[in-house]
Amino acid sequence: MSNTMRLYDLAGANELARFSPYCWRVRLALAHKQLPVETVAWRFTDKAAIAFSGQGKVPVLVDGDHCVVDSWVIAEYLEDTYPDRPSLFGSAVGRSLARFVNQWTSETLHLAIARAIISDLAKILHPQDMDYFRTTREAAFGTTFENLATAQVANIEALQRVLQPLNSTLGQQAFLAGDTPSYADHVAFSAFQWARVSSPISLIPTNSSIATWRERMLDAYDGLARATPAS
């Protein structure tokens, strides 16, 4: 494998606005494994730039001759290719249970956060992405961004119910994975990093267990996530 990997990383109009939660999972996993990476700013409609990967979505990780896509597949690739580095999963059971956190984040948490932030997120996109994003996402939600914006307060309230198990877990332990963060934390935190980069709204009470953990995650890995500006 090469010394420095390359990651195609979703960006907004401002190329510093790296907002993709799936790309953040990979960046945090790479930092956890102490593997350097160069990121390449990429937009939704830059399909040609990643055509070599055989598909049209990021994250795309290039490691020497290897090209790996899909954040979960990348995490397993990193764990299995670099077993001498700090573990992302801790054990076989840890890997299996991290997958549940992965699926819960992607299929439940993301949906609830998206309903609260997507109208703000639409505004930070590169102009070339705006039509694509609105068309695909409004179809997925079955409503307009304007309607979602109108319901923002109610959507933030609904999010609190979704967050309850995460909040109560983090009331008992510093990280999802225990005393130190690992891949399950990367995954769940990346959803909040997505919100932080995309929207100025506050999703959670500042005195909640999730808020305290989010601060810890912003500080982790030499402040990697905090170095990207909030919206």
Place this chain on the structure above:
Amino acid sequence: MSNTMRLYDLAGANELARFSPYCWRVRLALAHKQLPVETVAWRFTDKAAIAFSGQGKVPVLVDGDHCVVDSWVIAEYLEDTYPDRPSLFGSAVGRSLARFVNQWTSETLHLAIARAIISDLAKILHPQDMDYFRTTREAAFGTTFENLATAQVANIEALQRVLQPLNSTLGQQAFLAGDTPSYADHVAFSAFQWARVSSPISLIPTNSSIATWRERMLDAYDGLARATPAS
């Protein structure tokens, strides 16, 4: 510790109808650790029978001179007291992530299942429990059992969205914990065992990944869960 522990276990009018998901977590954990137990049928209003535990809920586990309450505390007690038996968590990370599954099951999954089954569950209770149960649960739900029964089809539909991350995870691996079940599986499965003992309705498509896993869990530990009759 004694040879055989004693577990106070919630029962319906039929004392074979052991429906508590929290008690099932403990019974499966004990079976996993190959520890024999005698169960004592208990009803919600039998507060005097467990007054010695210093509180009014089951599961209550008596192990020689030790009395342990709360299913999560009991699981940690069993893991730490009997470390030579098969592990419930697999590793420290496995224990921490199992707690998230525990909280998600208790705070999200149970609520969604309860809305679908509680009007049926109310019918299998011991007569002495019926008033207590209706009063406390209708207050918690903010509606009557009759209204929940009327909305049963819609509530089963809403449950499918809650189940999506569990279903997609179990589409990738045989058990939440990987190739073999452990405590995270005991916790999540116990919610389905609760439904199975309490209600004749079908909660999930028979060809789903959850349904296949549920069958595996009914067979596990020499068919322990299957031996309790379905409603």
